[in-house]
Amino acid sequence: MVVCGDDALAHRLAAELRDVYGERVTLVVPSAREPHRPRIPPPSRALDRATALLGRVSAAMTRTGPLPSEAPADGTGEVPEETVRILEWPQPDDVALSEAGVAGAEALALVYDDDELNIHAALRARRLNPRLRLVIRLYNRKLGQHLEELLDQAAAVAAQGAGEADGATDGDDSGIDASTTVLSDADTVAPALAATAVAGTSKVIEADGLLLRAVERAPVPPGRPGDPGLCTLALLSASASDPAAAAHPADAPRPAAGDEGPVLLPDDAAAAEAVGCGTVVLETVSYTGRPVRRRGLRGRGAPLASLFSRRLRWSLAGVVGAVLALAVASWITIGENPVHAAYLTLLDLFAINDPAIDAPLPRKILQLLSGLTGLLLLPVLVAAAFEGLGTFRSASALRRPPRGLSGHVVLLGLGKVGTRVLARLHEMGIPVVCIEADPEARGIALARRLRVPTVLGDVTQEGVLEAAMIEGAAGLLALTSEDTTNLEAALYARSVKPQLRVTLRLFDDRFATAVYRTLRAAHPRALTRSRSTSFLAAPAFAGAMMGRQILGAIPVERRVLLVARVEVRGHAALEGRTVGEVLRPGWLRVLAVDTSAPDDPEPATAAAPPPEQEREPAHLVHELGNDYVLRPQDRVLLVATRQALGELHSRRSRPAGAGARR
Numbered sequence: 140m141v142v143c144g145d146d147a148l149a150h151r152l153a154a155e156l157r158d159v160y161g162e163r164v165t166l167v168v169p170s171a172r173e174p175h176r177p178r179i180p181p182p183s184r185a186l187d188r189a190t191a192l193l194g195r196v197s198a199a200m201t202r203t204g205p206l207p208s209e210a211p212a213d214g215t216g217e218v219p220e221e222t223v224r225i226l227e228w229p230q231p232d233d234v235a236l237s238e239a240g241v242a243g244a245e246a247l248a249l250v251y252d253d254d255e256l257n258i259h260a261a262l263r264a265r266r267l268n269p270r271l272r273l274v275i276r277l278y279n280r281k282l283g284q285h286l287e288e289l290l291d292q293a294a295a296v297a298a299q300g301a302g303e304a305d306g307a308t309d310g311d312d313s314g315i316d317a318s319t320t321v322l323s324d325a326d327t328v329a330p331a332l333a334a335t336a337v338a339g340t341s342k343v344i345e346a347d348g349l350l351l352r353a354v355e356r357a358p359v360p361p362g363r364p365g366d367p368g369l370c371t372l373a374l375l376s377a378s379a380s381d382p383a384a385a386a387h388p389a390d391a392p393r394p395a396a397g398d399e400g401p402v403l404l405p406d407d408a409a410a411a412e413a414v415g416c417g418t419v420v421l422e423t424v425s426y427t428g429r430p431v432r433r434r435g436l437r438g439r440g441a442p443l444a445s446l447f448s449r450r451l452r453w454s455l456a457g458v459v460g461a462v463l464a465l466a467v468a469s470w471i472t473i474g475e476n477p478v479h480a481a482y483l484t485l486l487d488l489f490a491i492n493d494p495a496i497d498a499p500l501p502r503k504i505l506q507l508l509s510g511l512t513g514l515l516l517l518p519v520l521v522a523a524a525f526e527g528l529g530t531f532r533s534a535s536a537l538r539r540p541p542r543g544l545s546g547h548v549v550l551l552g553l554g555k556v557g558t559r560v561l562a563r564l565h566e567m568g569i570p571v572v573c574i575e576a577d578p579e580a581r582g583i584a585l586a587r588r589l590r591v592p593t594v595l596g597d598v599t600q601e602g603v604l605e606a607a608m609i610e611g612a613a614g615l616l617a618l619t620s621e622d623t624t625n626l627e628a629a630l631y632a633r634s635v636k637p638q639l640r641v642t643l644r645l646f647d648d649r650f651a652t653a654v655y656r657t658l659r660a661a662h663p664r665a666l667t668r669s670r671s672t673s674f675l676a677a678p679a680f681a682g683a684m685m686g687r688q689i690l691g692a693i694p695v696e697r698r699v700l701l702v703a704r705v706e707v708r709g710h711a712a713l714e715g716r717t718v719g720e721v722l723r724p725g726w727l728r729v730l731a732v733d734t735s736a737p738d739d740p741e742p743a744t745a746a747a748p749p750p751e752q753e754r755e756p757a758h759l760v761h762e763l764g765n766d767y768v769l770r771p772q773d774r775v776l777l778v779a780t781r782q783a784l785g786e787l788h789s790r791r792s793r794p795a796g797a798g799a800r801r
Contacts, residue, residue, distance in 0.1 A: 144250035151677035231260035246272040246684040269297030283321030290319040327679035329559035344691040350424040368420030371410040374402040375417035472501040540592040545611030552619035553582025614640035708771040719765030727779040731757040736772035
């Protein structure tokens, strides 16, 4: 693996690839002595800090043993001499890429903080190695989509030309994944930050509408059934389940006879028989709070209640009733046709009828009353016009938080990251109140369009958090670009509500660590998270480097389980088999199946759903049953070891007549 970058994301990505996936990495960074380049910490120190923090966040999801870098990577009892090679180079030009070994690398990540630099390097790398898997950091999503198509097409054409020149068959390239993935920091960290509002942790894997997290369960006493969750991922070893048992291994319970480490992906029978062992189970996460009530002007027309106030509606009803009463009285007393009597009443109401000088007395009295009613109608019509105009103008204005709001999430900062998090929270149906100091921030337009309550003001000023109803909030996401602003908002919010769930976006690692420890010590019963963008984005970039189908990794002591999304078509181990037949204990397990594709053997003829249609969550295995037969057009969510996923991918057969372009 080759990683090229000029900020903390490159170092964290290298640490993730080395410690979670066990890959050999070459890290290309600019020299700190190079002019006009951002100063970054020395590679060795930054990598060590990133490794330490990565180990802590992995332990937060499932308690792990020593870092994988401390464990033998190949089972020989020796640690590889060089797992990360540091290469200092000013620019990722042809010489730098060749020196880094791109020609023989499996994947390349370009994570410079410069879109143009990443694009140029990607074009050079694709020319040097058409079979290279590319992961590019890019902020412009539309440009990223076009770049993905261009580089994928270039890889397909190059692979086809090489195959024809060598006389290779289609089957020779079946295991090659020369894909291009374009990611941005904001898009990758938004699910993790939104997950803190739902589950209180950022280590959540999102796949096909599902939120999944791995949780370690303590050993249960004999005779008491444990909660297996969605499924049991692993049976922990004795030292992981009970640190005191490590000193007396003979008396410690074992998941299986002779096993020294964790038992990965046990079947239901093995999980039920393991007594006194800690387990790692997978859970589904969903928001169970009060959903967002969608208000505002919708549909073809606005309802009357949205246009006019209640007092104005009663006033209009009173005037209309008076007009009807006058029309009925004119019809009875004068003996006119009912339609003609109503017409005369309206003429008198608007003062456009001739005076009833020679008419009978009842007619004169009714004309005077109609004129008086007309005078009362004039201010009501003026008020209705102003209220209707104000309603339509307020449809494009920012909403204020309603009175009595509670159980919501206060989102501080509507910049690049905050905008993506706001969209994610709104999709999940979580009520949000935003705070932004800049009225021209990029997220203001989204908040106005989604009708999300927003408070404009400096959060460090008194009364701003109170205006966002912080005393009734369930959590605070402080996502501005200023560390001190985020910290000040968190401290003040905790003084108002000590049990508030707080997530801070902090750029400096050492400062984030100090803040986290201090807040946890001051408020031990409250949930506190301090994260940086690079810390949260590194796992997504690492997963993309491992393959487009990889969604995340779950550390289990010194081993790793991968969560992947796989198309059933073309996999002999999946297509036409039942979910129960696919299960291989210790190797591979199906978690969920996406059955949204129509029952059509030819995918080209299947009608694609419209882009604005919301995708239904995938069906969990217990919802379908182990007897469900996987169709070619289905997509499955798997949890597997790295070896099992590699074997599944290598055995995939390409369909006959498949073109060169993927």
